[in-house]
Amino acid sequence: MKKSVTTEEIAEPDWAAIRVKYEIAEIPMRDVAAGTGMQWQKIAKYAAKHGWKLRKPRTRAQKDDALRDAGLxxxxxxxxxxxxxxxxxxxxxxxxxxxxxxxxxxxxxxxxxxxxxxxxxxxxxxxxxxxxxxxxxxxxxxxxxxxxELERRFNRLAAAGDEGKPSGRPEPGGETMAE
CATH class of the missing domain: 1.10.287 (Helix Hairpins)
Known part of the structure; x- marks a missing residue:
């Protein structure tokens, strides 16, 4: 006789842990889904339904914070x-x-x-x-x-004369330019 599976026997996924991994854009969706036994599409659908943050690239500080929160x-x-x-x-x-x-x-x-x-x-x-x-x-x-700074120096050189010769004035903190 075949035993039917009840809803209590099916373990509910750890959605909190899945969410942490989901919201780190650097972790591919297949890796997020790998340990859950679910397809990544199901996780994406659940995320959209429950208003999880969109997976988008983050600043370096945000990435560091997200990885630290995930234990990585x-x-x-x-x-x-x-x-x-x-x-x-x-x-x-x-x-x-x-x-x-x-x-x-x-x-x-x-x-x-x-x-x-x-x-x-x-x-x-x-x-x-x-x-x-x-x-x-x-x-x-x-x-x-x-x-x-380079643009400023080029402009000064251009304004120095019609022949485009250096002015001979010393650069601040530098040496004179020889002709």
């Missing part, structure tokens, strides 16, 4: 990767390598290599972010400021 902040990821690498190494060290097939040993080495590369890439991203923040604090000129 770079510092958290780095910590998680370090723990995972340590666990993998412990697991490998705890096994008798002579008893394991070569294919399994190769798979372990590739997995460990991939984790280390991911950690290195995450560290590179963090270093680039820190460098960018230092440059912003130091007041490095942006492209528009450089463009405006």
């Amino acid at each position: 902040a770079p510092t958290r990821l780095a910590t998680r990767l370090k723990r995972l690498i340590a666990r993998e190494i412990s697991s490998i060290e705890g096994e008798d390598m002579k008893k394991r097939p070569a294919a399994d040993r190769e798979r372990d080495a590739r997995r460990l290599s991939s984790l280390v590369r991911s950690l290195e890439k995450l560290n590179d991203i963090k270093a680039a972010k820190n460098k960018r923040e230092r440059e912003e604090e130091a007041g490095e000129p942006d492209d528009e400021a450089i463009h405006a």
Whole structure:
């Protein structure tokens, strides 16, 4: 006799967790739907029905906040990767390598290599972010400021004479221009 499934036996998806992932535009919809057992179209329909925010590109600060809220902040990821690498190494060290097939040993080495590369890439991203923040604090000129300064200098050169020769006056903070 076939047993019918009641509505209590069907687990309701964790819509709060799905919503957090859905509202991060950088996570593809197929990845959002992957762990739920549902099609991405059903999630999109539910989102529209319940007024979830549209998936749109965000500013860098908004992306950082959204990733941090989802537990995917770079510092958290780095910590998680370090723990995972340590666990993998412990697991490998705890096994008798002579008893394991070569294919399994190769798979372990590739997995460990991939984790280390991911950690290195995450560290590179963090270093680039820190460098960018230092440059912003130091007041490095942006492209528009450089463009405006070059335009000002060209205009001064054009106004210097009919022949287009440099005026010979020193630039502020610079040296005189030789003819």
